[in-house]
Amino acid sequence: MDASEETATIALLxxxxxxxxxLFNALTGSNQRIGNYSGVTVEMKSGEFRTPxxxxxxxxxxxxxxxxxxxxxxxxxxxxALHGRIEGMSKPDLVVCVVDASHLERHLQLAMQAIxxxxxxxxxxxxxxxxxxxxxxxxxxxxxxxxxxPVVPLHASAGKGVVELKQALRFPFPAAPEASWLGGSTAxxxxxxxxxxxxxxxxxxxxxxxxxxxxxxxxxxxxxxxxGWVFLVAVLFGLxxxxxxxxxxxxxxxxxxxxxxxxxxxxxxPDGDMRSLLVDGVIGxxxxxxxxxxxxxxxxxxxxxxxxxxxxxRAAFLMDGLMARAGLSGKAFLPLFSSYACAIPGVxxxxxxxxxxxxxxxxxxxxxxxxxxxxxxxxxxxxMLLHESExxxxxxxxxxxxxxxxxxxxxxxxxxxxxxxxxxxxxSHFMLELPPYRAPQWKYxxxxxxxxxxxxxxxxxxxxxxxxxxxxxxSTYPKSDGDDGEALQHSAMGRIGAVIEPxxxxxxxxxxxxxxxxxxxxxxEVFNSTLAVLFSVSEDGSDVENRDHLRERIASATWPDGRPxxxxxxxxxxxxxxxxxxxxxxTSVVVAREAGSWKWAAGQFVxxxxxxxxxxxxxxxxxxxxxx
Amino acid sequence: xxxxxARDLEIDSAMTLNQVGVGCDVMIRVLNGPxxxxxxxxxxxxxxxxxxxxxxxxxxxxxxxxxxAISRELADQxxxxxxG
Numbered sequence: 001m002d003a004s005e006e007t008a009t010i011a012l013l014x015x016x017x018x019x020x021x022x023l024f025n026a027l028t029g030s031n032q033r034i035g036n037y038s039g040v041t042v043e044m045k046s047g048e049f050r051t052p053x054x055x056x057x058x059x060x061x062x063x064x065x066x067x068x069x070x071x072x073x074x075x076x077x078x079x080x081a082l083h084g085r086i087e088g089m090s091k092p093d094l095v096v097c098v099v100d101a102s103h104l105e106r107h108l109q110l111a112m113q114a115i116x117x118x119x120x121x122x123x124x125x126x127x128x129x130x131x132x133x134x135x136x137x138x139x140x141x142x143x144x145x146x147x148x149x150p151v152v153p154l155h156a157s158a159g160k161g162v163v164e165l166k167q168a169l170r171f172p173f174p175a176a177p178e179a180s181w182l183g184g185s186t187a188x189x190x191x192x193x194x195x196x197x198x199x200x201x202x203x204x205x206x207x208x209x210x211x212x213x214x215x216x217x218x219x220x221x222x223x224x225x226x227x228g229w230v231f232l233v234a235v236l237f238g239l240x241x242x243x244x245x246x247x248x249x250x251x252x253x254x255x256x257x258x259x260x261x262x263x264x265x266x267x268x269x270p271d272g273d274m275r276s277l278l279v280d281g282v283i284g285x286x287x288x289x290x291x292x293x294x295x296x297x298x299x300x301x302x303x304x305x306x307x308x309x310x311x312x313x314r315a316a317f318l319m320d321g322l323m324a325r326a327g328l329s330g331k332a333f334l335p336l337f338s339s340y341a342c343a344i345p346g347v348x349x350x351x352x353x354x355x356x357x358x359x360x361x362x363x364x365x366x367x368x369x370x371x372x373x374x375x376x377x378x379x380x381x382x383x384m385l386l387h388e389s390e391x392x393x394x395x396x397x398x399x400x401x402x403x404x405x406x407x408x409x410x411x412x413x414x415x416x417x418x419x420x421x422x423x424x425x426x427x428s429h430f431m432l433e434l435p436p437y438r439a440p441q442w443k444y445x446x447x448x449x450x451x452x453x454x455x456x457x458x459x460x461x462x463x464x465x466x467x468x469x470x471x472x473x474x475s476t477y478p479k480s481d482g483d484d485g486e487a488l489q490h491s492a493m494g495r496i497g498a499v500i501e502p503x504x505x506x507x508x509x510x511x512x513x514x515x516x517x518x519x520x521x522x523x524x525e526v527f528n529s530t531l532a533v534l535f536s537v538s539e540d541g542s543d544v545e546n547r548d549h550l551r552e553r554i555a556s557a558t559w560p561d562g563r564p565x566x567x568x569x570x571x572x573x574x575x576x577x578x579x580x581x582x583x584x585x586x587t588s589v590v591v592a593r594e595a596g597s598w599k600w601a602a603g604q605f606v607x608x609x610x611x612x613x614x615x616x617x618x619x620x621x622x623x624x625x626x627x628x
Numbered sequence: 629x630x631x632x633x634a635r636d637l638e639i640d641s642a643m644t645l646n647q648v649g650v651g652c653d654v655m656i657r658v659l660n661g662p663x664x665x666x667x668x669x670x671x672x673x674x675x676x677x678x679x680x681x682x683x684x685x686x687x688x689x690x691x692x693x694x695x696x697a698i699s700r701e702l703a704d705q706x707x708x709x710x711x712g
Contacts, residue, residue: 066669069665105676197675430686
């Protein structure tokens with residue numbers, strides 16, 4: 001194929017939940033997150049494909065929007081892209097407007113606005129199967145005649161009609177249609193609306209009577225003021241329990257693999273610095289983090305399941321009342337809930353919030369939703385706190401409380417901050433589309449889970465590997481001839497710990513824990529690796545580095561006067577610190593970008609660090625006063 | 629007839645969505661208030677039929693087969709008349 005061939009650009013436009021992302025995947029085969037909830041696509045994704053005639057097409061997946069009036073930041077992105085106002089991106093050559101056939105009256109509004117832009121338009125009439133099941137009598141040919149643009153019926157999630165759509169996108173593209181309803185002037189809402197009613201009367205006749213659907217019947221219970229809440233709390237609690245207990249088997253496999261690799265290295269290599277680096281630094285450090293991969297995959301799996309099934313929007317509906325007490329709306333629920341997996345997509349998802357001030361507040365508190373990077377720390381500490389092995393319901397309860405503590409503090413701070421920022425210039429109201437319940441799209445959930453898992457493994461193989469080696473070096477050099485304890489004290493790490501100790505002692509920690517906290521400011525998971533390195537430097541190599549072992553090691557650690565280092569109060573203090581500290585550089589970068597100000601990101605970092613320190617200090621000192 | 633008095637007349641003979649009973653099928657007559665444009669984008673247009681599904685802090689309605697949740701303040705801007 002000629003390398004200098006011109007690539008045409010096509011923009012994919014549509015309402016939220018019209019199936020744009022599904023169609024994008026079907027056309028490009030690209031990995032893309034799908035969510036049965038308004039506003040999952042908050043950034044523009046692009047992919048490439050070829051038409052049946054070999055023409056190369058660049059496809060832009062625009063954020064879902066209800067109109068081209070740009071009421072929220074993600075809608076603004078779509079409008080700017082259509083008008084060629086995004087830097088480095090030319091105006092699209094054609095717009096594919098994805099329209100949900102079962103909600104044609106509503107979705108035609110956007111399609112007609114797209115036609116009014118003067119760009120060539122092709123309408124992808126998606127979810128034709130759902131429309132037919134609902135008893136709609138559709139006439140795509142008539143629809144095409146009335147609108148003056150090609151209309152292709154589709155069932156994108158089953159891949160039906162995708163080839164026909166590609167045929168419709170053959171070169172040269174269809175000419176830009178004339179918006180007949182304009183009558184030479186600009187369209188008034190009323191003329192457009194009247195035209196929609198006329199078109200629907202001709203091309204999409206709906207049965208008159210309201211039919212009770214399965215979604216209606218389910219919502220009667222799931223949105224019930226009492227039963228709905230019971231179900232929501234049960235879902236969230238069940239999610240925590242499942243993450244704790246289902247992951248045990250695969251975690252066992254990773255532990256076994258880690259021990260096999262460690263033993264093999266110890267057998268084939270002579271004792272020395274290189275063996276210590278590999279066993280204690282690399283395998284111990286990276287393995288100590290990698291072991292949490294199953295739990296992180298499970299968390300993303302369950303969030304994907306909730307989004308894809310349509311329940312996430314119901315949770316937002318139920319949560320609106322609670323969010324209002326924090327000065328936020330139900331629309332802030334998805335960004336905040338996504339932050340339980342990772343604050344970065346959560347912060348980006350705040351673009352769906354209409355009010356600029358509410359959005360800033362949601363960005364500010366999002367990192368307090370305990371993200372998956374905190375899980376390794378929680379999973380290390382919680383079983384120690386309860387003196388039992390992993391996977392019990394008591395631990396699920398403690399974990400639930402940990403999440404609740406972060407969430408409650410976030411809501412209180414949101415309330416205070418929202419009050420300080422003052423009211424919006426234009427009042428925004430709660431409006432939310434509740435999509436029908438659907439069977440989860442397993443293919444996309446698993447793709448998403450694998451993507452996230454891949455990102456975690458990559459992080460473990462790069463950032464965490466690098467930091468593990470650095471930590472090993474710091475705790476090994478400069479060397480001394482004394483025993484292991486002396487050697488550690490003499491090392492660079494020991495000296496850093498000694499400097500930090502006075503600052504962290506009021507929280508109940510010694511210099512080693514202080515050092516582990518300090519290193520975890522780059523990424524939270526490094527806390528475990530640092531402890532693994534710090535507490536296993538005296539290993540003779542006969543034992544295997546794993547989490548139970550690490551737990552045993554740190555449980556038996558003492559202060560120089562023989563007092564145990566990790567009392568229940570110290571563990572709670574440590575937990576509190578990790579709930580509230582913002583220890584993630586990539587999050588700060590994204591916050592600065594999304595809030596449009598480095599000051600906001602820096603203020604957030606300083607505020608959360610100070611808050612974490614003070615909260616931990618308060619817990620430890622008050623606990624001590626009460627004799628714990 | 630001027631547009632504004634016609635609208636007033638429509639509103640006089642209609643009621644807001646908040647006043648409608650749960651389970652009632654109604655037709656939207658007039659949208660009147662600062663949230664009108666957004667409501668129309670979401671499908672709450674004049675002459676559109678809808679069924680009110682629940683009351684509460686936010687109302688649930690079914691518009692053309694789509695379930696929408698809107699706040700009570702917004703529902704006060706939707707003037708409807710019973711079908712039939």
